[in-house]
Amino acid sequence: MPTYEYICTKCGHEMEAFQSMKDEPLKVCPTCRKRALKRKVGGGAGLIFKGTGFYITDYKKKSGSADSPSPAKSTETKPAAPTAAK
Numbered sequence: 001m002p003t004y005e006y007i008c009t010k011c012g013h014e015m016e017a018f019q020s021m022k023d024e025p026l027k028v029c030p031t032c033r034k035r036a037l038k039r040k041v042g043g044g045a046g047l048i049f050k051g052t053g054f055y056i057t058d059y060k061k062k063s064g065s066a067d068s069p070s071p072a073k074s075t076e077t078k079p080a081a082p083t084a085a086k
């Protein structure tokens with residue numbers, strides 16, 4: 001029996017319900033008695049979508065500069081330089 005997570009969009013109440021796939025999703029919040037319950041699908045899929053969008057925006061910025069290989073090289077030479085000076 002799958003466990004469904006619900007969140008109330010009115011009062012923010014979160015709850016879990018054991019339901020079969022055939023059961024209709026719950027709608028009425030047990031706390032505020034409003035029909036504002038929303039079923040969370042796959043444990044917060046909406047959040048994952050938001051995060052992906054953020055990442056894509058960040059990636060575009062980085063590819064615009066196109067200087068990713070040179071910082072990696074300078075990091076490699078940095079530890080060797082102080083040792084050679086001393």
Ligand SMILES: [Zn+2]
Pocket residue numbers: 008009010011012013029030031032033034036
């Ligand atoms: Zn509520």
